Amino acid sequence: MRFLLVAVVSAALLAGCAQSVPGKPSDSPKADPLKVAGLEITTGDSGPKPGAPASGRTAANSDGGAVDQLATSAVADVEAYWEEQFPVAFDAEFTPVRRLVSYDSRGANLRLCGTDTKGLVNAFYCSADDVVAWDRGQLLPSFDAISSVAVLAHEMGHAVQFRLGGGGNAPSIVKEQQADCYAGNYFRWVAEGRSTRFRVSTGTGLNQILATLFAIRDSAGGEFDAKGAHGTAFDRVTAFQFGFAEDPRRCAAIDLAEITRRSTQEAFGAEDRDIGFGQGNLRVDDEAELLNLKATLRAAFPGVQVRWDGGCADTTPASYCSGGVVGIDLAGLAELGTIGDFAAFGSVASRYAVAVQDSMGLPVTGVVAGQRTACLTGLWASTIVRSRGAELAISPGDLDEAVVELLSRDSLIAGDAKGVTIPSGFARVEAFRDGFLTGSADTCTTRYR
Known part of the structure; x- marks a missing residue:
């Protein structure tokens, strides 16, 4: 991620505007969160x-x-x-x-x-x-x-x-x-x-295959x-x-x-400096960075009232407590940031996405809520592409960090309020991508319901 930055981005992402919450009904087909492209999730x-x-x-x-x-x-x-x-x-x-x-x-x-x-x-x-x-x-x-x-x-x-x-x-x-x-x-x-x-298996087996695609991807910045x-x-x-x-x-x-x-592939720019955490990565436990993150979340989900607190620990390094409270464990966030800043900030965004669902009167526990969380986190990511001039912006490699997190056993980006997720990384990535490519809360609340 990086600070304020304006550049050209593909037309599909320019169309990905954040929608007000709650949104109007969408014609997006309903997804079955317990299936992978229509097949049962298996773990054999x-x-x-x-x-x-x-x-x-x-x-x-x-x-x-x-x-x-x-x-x-x-x-x-x-x-x-x-x-x-x-x-x-x-x-x-x-x-x-x-x-x-x-x-x-x-x-x-x-x-x-x-x-x-x-x-x-x-x-x-x-x-x-x-x-x-x-x-x-x-x-x-x-x-x-x-x-x-x-x-x-x-x-x-x-x-x-x-x-x-x-x-x-x-x-x-x-x-x-x-x-x-x-x-x-x-x-x-x-x-x-x-x-x-x-x-x-459509759970762990496909997860292994998708991890292989990560292993043989182009390097960030190509x-x-x-x-x-x-x-x-x-x-x-x-x-x-x-x-x-x-x-x-x-x-x-x-x-x-x-x-x-x-395409989400782009070259590093002069702004993508290496401050000791790898090119394009920010220090995720820095208060100034967190203030910028919070500003992008408010902009992505206008009208949602969230209170930040450090004493809520249902999940780590970020958690959602009832009543619109999101908590952050700075030490845990810094540890997750070793994967990359997007993995850490995306986890915080996911807890904010749970608060969004709660504000809409939607269930915040259960696998459907987890998939909806991934979709809404993808929506947030669509609002910080480089053309938006947001306080934080996506750098090359950030979305690959999202793939790594979504394929992990305990993905928080695709977790419900208690961190419960489904065993299919394939389905988690798909939900995140739905939010990212459409930039629509309507898609997330209609497709994952």
């Missing part, structure tokens, strides 16, 4: 199914180990999905990729598609040779099994683009977010129990039109969620115009 095992069939695929240069067995099985399973769904979505047959290659980035060099593999901790698809390759030495071992499958599902998404005649000269950000979206298509199929090789750009964690998760909730045609429709409208 994720990864290979016991007794899963052999892949039938082999990889060149394989060492025959467990990592390569998992990778070839993943590719075979993703291909089974596309062989089934490609004709339905695109009225054409899907052909498996021509070649799979395993390499160890720590070992002997291979030359693949004009690229040296020594030191290349990566996985990639090369359209020239129609090949999917992966690093068995460092990359895949750094992930759990279901996250490794997600990496390969993304690369297979590029193979889908190639078969559709897409890719080519398209900006890398378009190709990468389409591939994230196609991976979401595949995992919906897995979550529905239609895969013979893998299973994924621009979405840069060569090789993949997107912020927030934007990559958005693309994956589009695919999980909708069909492959939605993914094929992602283009530069859409990404330009919704």
Whole structure:
């Protein structure tokens, strides 16, 4: 976050004005907070199914180990999905990729598609040779099994683009977010129990996959039109969620115009100084910063009366007490601020969002209240984009900090008055994004009711 700052921001965010509270009814469809894109929230095992069939695929240069067995099985399973769904979505047959290659980035060099593999901790698809390759030495071992499958599902998404005649000269950000979206298509199929090789829970399993997208996001401060750009964690998760909730045609429709409208990726400015907490981060327990935070919350939710107190401790580092009282534990806030200032300030904003609900006569406990809290916190975030000139403003990487917090086991941003939340980070991020992209209290109170 940063102090007073005015800059250009995308049209979608400029439209995200805070609404007065309470708002008028919205035509936004009601969400079921106990479901993920219509599926029940589950918390079982994720990864290979016991007794899963052999892949039938082999990889060149394989060492025959467990990592390569998992990778070839993943590719075979993703291909089974596309062989089934490609004709339905695109009225054409899907052909498996021509070649799979395993390499160890720590070992002997291979030359693949004009690229040296020594030191290349990566996985990639090369359209020239129609090949999917992966690093068995460092990359895949750094992930759990279901996250490794997600990496390969993304690369297979590029193979889908190639078969559709897409890719080519398209900006890398378009190709990468389409591939994230196609991976979401595949995992919906897995979550529905239609895969013979893998299973994924819609709670903890999808949380692991979304955390993987965070791990391989672009660094804060990169621009979405840069060569090789993949997107912020927030934007990559958005693309994956589009695919999980909708069909492959939605993914094929992602283009530069859409990404330009919704992108949260931007470069650091001169204002994003590093004062010892990382570039763009503020000291969250500083009284001046907290006064600025409180001012942005009053502006986002005009007419709501909140009293600040330090003695309320139902949740930490911020809490909501009955009667419109919000409490802050400065020591706890400073500790949370080590993740980033947005994670800390967002937690305070979430307790203010509970006060907003209480002022409207809405329930403040229960999972619906938690989802509504995430949505209203996203609304607040939409009011502090750089164009608004608010006392605090979002810096590059802030919304990725929100993703980290929302995927945590005890997310306060998506917690009710007592901090109770649902086990699906996917659904929490979705609720936050609803508030952020619409900037409407009506959306939050109508969709999450």
